Amino acid sequence: MSAPTKTRYTAKAAMESRWFKPLVVSLGIILVFGLAVLAARLLRNTQPVGDFIERYHGTTALPVDAPVGIPPWLGWQHFLNMFLMLFIIRSGWQIRNSSLPMNWRRKKPGRFLFKNPGKKINLAIWWHLSWDTLWVLNGVVFFALIFATGQWMRLVPLSWDVLPNALSVAIQYLSLDWPLENGWVNYNSLQILTYFLTVFIASPLAIVTGVRMSPAFQTRVPQANKLVPMSVTRRVHFIVMLWFAVFILVHVTLVFATGALRNLNHMYASQDNNDWIGFLIFSASLLVLVGGWFAASPVTIRYLASFSGNVTR
Secondary structure (H helix, E strand, O other): OHHHHHHHHHHHHHHHOOOHHHHHHHHHHHHHHHHHHHHHHHHHOOHHHHHHHHHOOOOOOOOOOOOOOOOHHHHHHHHHHHHHHHHHHHHHHHHHHOOOOOEEEEOOOOOHHHOOOOOOEEHHHHHHHHHHHHHHHHHHHHHHHHHHHOHHHHOOOOOOOHHHHHHHHHHHHHOOOOOOOEOOOEOOHHHHHHHHHHHHHHHHHHHHHHHHHOHHHHHHOOOHHHHOOHHHHHHHHHHHHHHHHHHHHHHHHHHHHOOHHHHHHHHHHOOOOOOOHHHHHHHHHHHHHHHHHHHOOHHHHHHHHOOOEEEEO
């Protein structure tokens, strides 16, 4: 009788382990991905889908005055956005798990949303809002430059043909037979739709919901909860965070899977070739990210927060 009891206990303990759910989810993702690849390869071998891909190869024409290439400032913007987004997601997760048992209170009152009438907030919230502020400022510069230089034309769908072309690209990607493309001149339609959703939909949603959840906004505009409940705002904000996380994962994977040296040269070296300069710059940027990650300890966060407020346990 003891053996079955031990087996049941072991199985129960395994299911209650903190690694059980992530393992099941990971295996489920792998299974779904494998089935999607199999389905895509089978579809590509059919006559209708083959004709569809031949007609919609994956890209749409840009205006004649659209810029060609990726300028150095866009490479810097890309790195800064990656750096800031890393700590925004990390600090947001710290808020969710309450991993910073300290509070922060402004030394001097600010104005409007930044006004803090003697109210303490968790240090994790201060840390998150600080990175949010830098990210928004970087975004303002980004929007100003893309509209001043015409780079916005490479990120915005300009015809309805982008939809069938995006579907064609998705089938080609899933079949693991990459579409022919040249991101230096024009992104494929699936990239355009993804970049558009990230830059012009997800990013504003992150800002609006983040401001709505900020303690200062709740103090200044208490009637907002009647229009948009906090539970809805938090759910949307979390979904946007998941979108960014999935986007980063897929984006990095495809950068390396579809020609790493050339893609890294486009974004980090502002040149269209296959040498190792972009890879070396990218490697240096990873060192900066790793260094920043380990430097952002609770002691460091408390020290930085002390410049603008009082930190207490």
